Amino acid sequence: MSFYRRHGHEIPALNTASLPDLIFTILFFFMLVVHMRKVTVKVKYQVPAGTELTRLVNKSAVSYIYIGKPMNGWGQVEKDRLQVQMNDKLTSIPEIKQYLIRSREEMSSEDRQAMTVSIKADQQTDMGTIIDLKQTLREANALKVNYSGVYRTEKNK
């Protein structure tokens, strides 16, 4: 011990000047990867699992239809009856047609060709609802459909 020099080295303070840069990098990463939630989902649904899934591209041309049990602001199921939600509000199937026709008119011409409807329906939905919905979509001339699903892993099989 006594061989060492006595005056203690002071540990230099950690230089945190680059910390903001690091965090900004993470921030930009998230801004690029993630997309913002545009709608508040008012129904509770669990999409079926599959393996042959394709990703939705061109998000601006996609309309979303949710089918599930309505829930309140705290995420609790209120009613046991299935409800249809189109983009931002709860509707019924016949109203969707008018809405789709109107939103098609608002789209740019490129988007109009790629117009897709993403159906996010609960697993327990009866096919009657789906068939009626598909018929409505055909009447509204929105023919590209995407049945939303999650990728099947061994766990949720």
Add this chain to the structure above:
Amino acid sequence: MMFRKRNRRKVPGLNTTSTADISFMLLILFLVSSSMDLDQGIARQLPPIDKDREKQTEAMVNSRQLMKFQISKDNKVLLNGKDFKIGSVRAAVEKFVSSNGKGHIIQLQADRKSSYNTYFEVQNEIMAAYSALRNHRSMEEFGKAYDLCSVEQQQKISDEIPVRISEVYEIQAQENEGGGEQ
């Protein structure tokens, strides 16, 4: 000039200690307000509502080239009227499509009381069969998987193995047949 003091005053450095905190807050804001879930699903093309489509479909249907799937109201899958396991749908479709080539038609009819989950699974199995066949064909022809082929190559293969699924819509009482092809 001479009266001024000579020593230049230094501009003090801006204190940037809180920049990290500010950017952390922005980061957390983005984490909270965004969703990471991928939008993916089975893409399908619905048939347009046309008055003259009746003639079209009738002309093409040949009973030997027709594979008829039904989903009963207790979620059982029937092939040509007989009970069928959902696990064997893929192999059956693969065999059927490869033996019948371009002329085949797969008909899918779901009861109004059956569940969406079963329907989705059958669709998934059929699409899996098609993609297996397409992959096989592209491996033979171009030596790579279908997804890795160029757009023209994919077009060529999808012309050889078209997805021909027709869905029967049961609307309330009467039946309405519509040919759904991609």
